[in-house]
Amino acid sequence: MTISVLGAGAFGTAMAVSLSQNGPVTLWARDAEQVRTMQASRENSRRLPGVKLPEDITVSADIEDALAAKTLLLAMPMQKMAGFLDAHSETLAGKTLVSCSKGIDLSTGQGPTALIRAKVPGARAAVLTGPSFAADIARGLPTALTLACADHSEELQAELSTPTLRLYRTTDTTGAELGGALKNVYAIAAGTVIGAGLGDSARAALMTRGFAEMLRIATELGARAETLSGLSGFGDLVLTCTSTQSRNFRLGCSIGSGEGFDPSITVEGVATAGALNKLAHRRGLEIPVAAMVLALTERTISVDEAMQALLARPLKEE
Incomplete structure (x- = not known):
């Protein structure tokens, strides 16, 4: 099933570009006007200028359409994540939620995987992190990241790896x-x-x-x-x-x-x-x-x- 990337900032867009090498990807943005511009130009000129969006990327402002995917990358600011999880907790149950945020939730003191487990107990929580810049990932430059999940996540590691994006897995989410x-x-x-x-x-x-x-x-x-x-x-x-x-x-x-x-x-x-x-x-x-x-x-x-x-x-x- 199509992977969805929720958040069309620089990193979310770059991950969508990289993952489209493996198959169809939905890139969701909250701003409908931004989505229309990206659909017309096939470029996220606001956040990642100069990078063309491959045809296998569907840019959408329809959150229900984006949430239909089994694997969801949460590419949003850390301080916005709790509100998003609260708003869509029922739909997100049973999904694999991979946080791309780097931070600590100010209201709870929790990191992203703990926040996901607290807000959506039925979801599988993971975090994708490591030394990377969006522009490098989008342009296909070699990048290595850590994928952390409480289980060993070999299949998720394979699903999110691409010819130029190498993931190393760990169970140490903390x-x-x-x-x-x-x-x-x-x-x-x-x-x-x-x-x-x-x-x-x-x-x-x-x-x-x-x-x-x-x-x-x-x-x-x-x-x-x-x-x-x-x-x-x-x-x-x-x-x-x-x-x-x-x-x-x-x-x-x-x-x-x-x-x-x-x-x-x-x-x-x-x-x-x-x-x-x-x-x-x-x-x-x-x-x-x-x-x-x-x-x-x-x-x-x-x-x-x-x-x-x-x-x-x-x-x-x-």
Whole structure:
């Protein structure tokens, strides 16, 4: 049966393009006007310009038509997912729901698979995450991602793999989704370092200490350390901390340089920084880099003050 991708942002569109190599795909967008434009031009000029939509992609604004598929990729902002699941919980029961979101739900503190299980108990929950940019996937550049599902999901792995998109599976959904969510926070920090002109050595140090924080909080929450050392953790951290294609990194650059940033662009790391610091406080965990990111995004501290606060921390063993 046709796979549906729910959400026609850059990543959702790119996944639809890649998966159309295997057969028909429905790409659903909420905005009917956007859908009409995409149907006429065969391109998502708003989110993924320059990439033609293959004929095997059906672009639709009909949610009931999109929900007819057995496998649904949820390519929507993390903070929109709970409302969507609530609105369509009955129809989604029995489906395989694969989250493509990287973040933590602010109202519940849950990651995407836990949120899916809570809102739609009859659905099979999975998460697709790892080091990837939409433009690379859409253009057929080699990309490797992590597919996490509580069962071993060999058939889902085969269904979502393409000649240029290689998936590695794991049953550690907690580790996979935390790696994808937390790295966004540290990408903001890395961008701030570069935007402020502090140099690549400072960025390398920050990435290393940020990864230590990721491991600390993820293992506290039940993740396996080896998952964080893989594609969905370390791999994604490296990509987003070193490329201007990352929205989180670009936001950090704007903070570091004092320049403005387009408020219409979704930057998941901002919400995640808030959720992460609340969680760490409840658990009694030290995450100084993430704490500085939260303060910077809330504009309660300057870049110079954040840098001095981190440099003034007590010397200790690595």
